[in-house]
Amino acid sequence: MTAIEGYRLSAQQRRVWHPHTAATAVTWCVVRLPDECRPAALRDALSRSVARHEILRTVFRRVQGVDVPLQIVLDGHGTLAFEVRDLRGLPVEEREERFAALREESRARTFDLEHGPTVYATMVLREEGDRLLLAVPALCADEASLGNLVRELAEPGPPCGEEPLQYADFxxxxxxxxxxxxxxxxxxxxxxxxxxxxxxxxxxxxxxxxxxxxxxxxxxxxxxxxxxxxxxxxxxxxxxxxxxxxxxxxxxxxxxxxxxxxxxxxxxxxxxxxxxxxxxxxxxxxxxxxxxxxxxxxxxxxxxxxxxxxxxxxxxxxxxxxxxxxxxxxxxxxxxxxxGMVLEAAxxxxxxxxxxxxxxxxxxxxxxxxxxxxxxxxxxxxxxxxxxxxxxxxxxxxxxxxxxxxLPLESGGEPRAAARPPAGVPVHRRFEEQARRVPGRVAVRDAERELTYARLDEQAGRLARLLREGGGGTEVRVGLCVDRSCDLVVGLLGILKSGAAYVPLDPETPSARRRLALDEAGARLVVTLSRHAADFAEPGRTTVCLDALPSGPGPEDGPAVPGGNADDRLAYVVFTSGSTGTPKGVGVSHANLASYTTSIVAALALPDGASYGFLSGVAADLGNTTLFAALCTGGTLHLLPSDYGTDPAQLRPVDCLKVVPTHLRALLSTVDAASVLPTTCLVLGGEAPDGDLVDTVHRLAPGCRVVNHYGPTETTVGVLTHEITAHRRPVPLGSPLPHSDVHLLDAELRPVPTWAEGELHVGGAGLARGYVGRPALTAERFVPDPFSDVPGARMYRTGDRAHRDTDGEFVFRGRADDQVKIRGHRVEPAEVTVVLRRHAAVRDAAVLPRQHDDGTRLVAYVVAEPGTTATALREHCARRLPDPMVPGAFVTLGELPRSANGKLDRAALAELDPARVGPETPYTEPENETEKVLADLWAQVLNLDRVGRDDDFFALGGDSILGIRVVARAAQAGLLLTPKLLFS
The missing domain is CATH 3.30.559.30 (Nonribosomal peptide synthetase, condensation domain)
Structure with missing residues (x-):
């Protein structure tokens, strides 16, 4: 191989060098030339400078086995490329376009670094004055070099004085x-x-x-x-x-x-x-x-x-x-x-x-x-x-x-709360208007039956009369514990019609948790079904079973309920996770709910009689979007079963569906993914969606709008929406709905500028009354609103960090505390920690969230008495907490790692791999081909090496979302499996 003589690159040149981009790294300038400048004279001046400075005659050549090239100084003037472009005589507009193109060509030059030319010079002749476009590799010149070169070019004749220091010597x-x-x-x-x-x-x-x-x-x-x-x-x-x-x-x-x-x-x-x-x-x-x-x-x-x-x-x-x-x-x-020479740009x-x-x-x-x-x-x-x-x-x-x-970065002044129309009539009155308008239209449909608007109104009215006779009325809290069925909607509307407020309870939630919610809310009445009645059989509590209602007068009978516009009377109390170990109940008024419903109906912009999918329960407010949008506009509400998306017989096309992104990702793994999606509008809520998921939806259903919807329970379902039409990373939370005021503030409650991170604060007509029975906590989170002209106005400190992008939309940046979202449910890990520490065998515990492909899951790190099993700890949690709050893995330690000042060392815990904690049951080989297929599917979904025939899906870290994936993959393998069968 021929030896190459050259110089090593300087530190500055090594900074610029990259084999794929160095050739496009340009140092360039535009020089306004004096009127008397002639092309030949300019070329001669450039040639003298090229001869004077070795760096303008330098090329860069690779040496085998060396990552960076050597710089080689060439003899002669072959490294100068000089041309003249005459634009004189062209129309003004064309002349400007041609000059702009030449300028861009110079600025975007790609160099042959191994052979040259090193200097590209274009003299452009124009009526407005001649220009010189100069471009050299960034490996050969910095911006100050351009000024030095221009001064040299302006000197008449060869430069005087000593020879310059050459760059290779430097x-x-x-x-x-x-x-x-x-x-x-x-x-x-x-x-x-x-x-x-x-x-x-x-x-x-x-x-x-x-x-x-x-x-x-x-x-x-x-x-x-x-x-x-x-x-x-x-x-x-x-x-x-x-x-x-x-x-x-x-x-x-x-x-x-x-x-x-x-x-x-x-x-x-x-x-x-x-x-x-x-x-x-x-x-x-x-x-x-x-x-x-x-x-x-x-x-x-x-x-x-x-x-x-x-x-x-x-x-x-x-x-x-x-x-x-x-x-x-x-x-x-x-x-x-x-x-005569002016450096116009460089x-x-x-x-x-x-x-x-x-x-x-x-x-x-x-x-x-x-x-x-x-x-x-x-x-x-x-x-x-x-x-x-x-x-x-x-x-x-x-x-x-x-x-x-x-000092301010933006001069817009303090944001003021927007003026908004009155809330209008309560949602149950709007439903009654639809019952009069379209009495024969199907209002609600579940897997087994359907109710028209007239029939639903009649049954809800009968329940309302019974509740009023039994002590229901304004500000009375009534528990509602009904499976996802038509009865659920009957119960909800009946409670609202009675003037009372409903307290939604998930029948799948542990009974201790349900009783705790009822006690916190002060609910002595419970609307339920006969099969759940025994759970509420205790002194001082009365149950009304929807499947045992006596026949009697309809909605027009009985004492009248106050009419008029929605006001601050309580509509419902919904519970969220609490860091102290006790869930907190959020009280939402009729005005809150009516204002939200008006805004979201306008945002969805669906036609009269549209169909809406209801895929969640009412224990969280996620499903209120489609529930009230349907019933207040004459639409049909489809109560979708838990195996929706995995059982083809359950698939029903709907116009609008709201779903948690984690849940949707699991549904899209099913056999007929496109059939799971709505035809017109998909609403994502409960957690931040990722762009790849949205891209998948657009590919499967190109005609379906995708709307991201954000809002804490304390602000009534949602306050921001963003229709995702472009490839955005991350997906914005969106802009405020008309009934809400959303501010991004610093710790002193001052507005932060565009891109600056702040905490989202929400005010407006959707702001809830506060936490039921928790005045101190309410005062802490619901603070005076300095941007509102309404006396006593408040705003809610969400704890969500965000920034505002150039479009004015909010972009989520994380939490100010430890709260996480799991399958759309707000979870305070501290509450789970408190529950674990109440176990008699647990001396200490910590619960941390872990990110997985399928979303966030909790991992519990426990210091416990010898012999305490993960199964026992899981059962302890499952008897007291909703499913999303039950840790997916339990890691037993001799002690929790702590820092020198005694604080929990979260980083040390994060390094522990809960996946390496094996199942407690002895491994037993699957006995037949079907068991082998299922074991392999479980192992794939749960990211385990192997699964035995006696292992428990949930003990291994499974949950309802992962269960959908198992069912979908089983169907692909030719096995008929339902979520109900898996969960049982």
Whole structure:
């Protein structure tokens, strides 16, 4: 193999080098030429510069076995490509289009790094004035090099003075600084700096290709004047004010205190380097951070001091060994332009940031722009970012002694609560209107029967009369424990018609849990079915069985219930998980429910008589979306069975379905996935959907709208909606429904700017009354609403963290506490921990959520007496908690890991693999082919090595969602299995 003589790359060049992208990393500029400039003279001047500077005659060639190339200096002028484009005489519009195309071609140049040319120069002749487009590889020049080159080109004749320092010599000198043990102390200065990486909130998945774009930051002349005066008063450089504002802006929108900005250092302090060409610039990190009460003026002085400190040791900063900062900052000041030549635009891809704030001073002129990678950032973010910077600089110029962290990024003022129409009539009255309008239409249908609007109204009216006679009425709480059937709707409407409030209970929930909810709600009446009546047979509690109702007067008989518009009378109490170990009941009024129903019906925009699927119970409010939308518009409510999606006989096409994403993902694993989906509108709620799931829905049902619907129980079902029409990652929570006010606030209840993370606070007509019997907790979570003009208005602190994107929609970022969503149910792991600690054999316990492909599951870590089995612990939890709150795995430990200060070491627990905890039953081989197939299916779904014939599906970590997957895979294997059979 022929030997290659060359030089090693510098640290700056190694930073740029990548085998797939280095050829497209461009340093380029646009130069306005003097009128007397001629093509031949310009070409000669360029040729002299190419001959003078070796870096302009440098190519890069790979050596076998070496990751990075060598730089080879060529002889002659073959590395210069010069052309002239004459656009004179063309129509103005065509001339501008052609020039813009040439400019873009220069900026997006792809170089042959191994052979050249290294310098591409295009002289463009135009009536408006001639221009020179220059492009060189970023491996060969930084932005300051362009200014030096332009000055050289403007000199008449060959440059005078000594020969310039060649870049290869500088690279060797710098390498000695970065490797010599003599300078270890200086290098450690940089190694000890905070790293401060992270991701910008407007970042997008990057395919690796860089697409540089620019967005100008328009600054009024009076603002620039004010900033120059402020810099003089503070005795700081003008660019320091911009870097200070850039720090504050990025901290404001990311919430990061350890943020680092790569600041361009020209690295030309030595006299012999000032006119040199090459990629000398470095971007060492600026990590200045203001304290809580630091003023803008003091923070600017702090940034100035940091820059002076780092300038003394910048030579020892190794760009190739440093992580990328979150964003960049560069500033180039030219005292004056060369005679007749003006640098109109310039950029260098020597360091790739998602976004960089770039300033260029030319005499008294100032040009500031945001340079960004359109392949890594959402382009729509740049106008907002530019406006935020302008607002911040304006505020700083006006009040430099104000605390830096309080300076506004946006000038919209405090959001005010929106005016809204009255709630209208209660939902049960709306149902009655539909019963009069379409009495013969089917109102509700389950797997065995159906009821028309007239029949449903009649049965609900009969129940209402009985309840009123038995003590029901305004503010009375009535338990409702009925399976998913037509009787469930009869019971719910009957309770509302009686004037009472319903307390929904899941028949599958442990009886102890149901009784606890009834006691918390103060419910002495229970509407149920005969088969559940025994669960409520206790002194002081009365049951009304729907399957044993006496015949009698219909809805028109009996005492009248107050009519008119919906008001603050209680409509229902629904329970959610509580961190203290006791569930908390949320009291929702008729006005809350009526306002929500009006908003969601308008958002769904379904036609009269549409069909709605009801796939959940009423113990959680998830299903209220389709339940009340159907009954208040004359639609048909289909109560879908638990084996919906796995039993083809149960599949019924519906227009609208609401489902938890985890549940939907399991349903889509069934044999006939497309038949599971609604024809018109799919509503996702209960947890955040992922984009891949939505893409699958769009592929299976391209005509079906997909709506993401967010809202805590305390705000009545939901407050935000987003129709997912494009490929969005992550899927936004959406925008507020008309009846709700949603604010994104910081810890001091101040609005946060676009992209900044804050806590969602919800006010408006959907805000629940509070927690039943818990005034202190209600006061803690339902706080005064400073944005409402309504006396006594409150808003709910959701605990959900989010940011607002450039479209003004909210995007979920996580929780402020430990609460999680499991199969659409809110779960406080602390409540499960309390229940476990009540077991007589448990000395200590901790419960943590774990993420799986099928959603979130709980893992319990337990310190217990010897001989305590996971089965016993699971049964203990199952007797007291709803199914989603029962841990999927139990890990027994000698003690819980704790930190030095005694706090639970969650990181240490997270490293333990619950999947390695085997079943407690001895392994028994499956006996026949069917058992072998089922065992394999269980093992696949549960991610286990093997499953024995005596193992329990739920003891191994199974749940209802995983059960659907087992049933679906069994069907694919030719085995008829139902969820009911599996769960029994």
């Amino acid at each position: 690279a060797q000198w710098q390498e000695d600084l970065l490797t010599d043990a003599e300078f270890q102390v200086e290098r450690e200065f940089w190694l000890g700096r905070p790293r401060g990486g992270g991701e910008l909130p407007f970042a997008k998945p990057h395919d690796g290709a860089s697409r540089p774009e620019y967005f100008g930051v328009g600054l009024p002349a009076e603002l620039v004047t004010g900033l120059r005066e402020l810099a003089a008063r503070l005795d700081v450089d003008l660019p320091v004010l911009f870097l200070t504002a850039w720090h504050l802006l990025l901290r404001g929108i990311t919430g990061r205190a350890d943020l680092a900005i790569g600041v361009c250092h020209a690295n030309r302090g030595a006299e012999e380097l000032r006119g040199a060409l090459g990629p000398y610039a470095k971007y060492p990190p600026s990590t200045a951070s203001p304290k809580t009460h630091t003023t803008f003026a003091d923070f600017a002085r702090q940034v100035q001091a940091e820059l002076r400190e780092t300038a003394e040791v910048e030579a020892y900063f190794d760009p190739a060994a440093s992580p990328s900062a979150i964003a960049g900052f560069s500033w180039h000041a030219f005292e004056s332009e060369p005679p 950029d260098a891809a020597t360091e790739r940031f998602p976004v960089r704030l770039a300033g260029r001073e030319t005499g008294a002129e100032l040009h500031v722009e945001l340079r960004y990678d359109a392949g890594a950032c959402e382009s729509a973010a740049l106008p907002v970012l530019s406006g935020q910077l302008r607002t911040l600089l304006t505020a700083a110029a006006a009040a430099p002694e104000a605390p830096a962290r309080t």
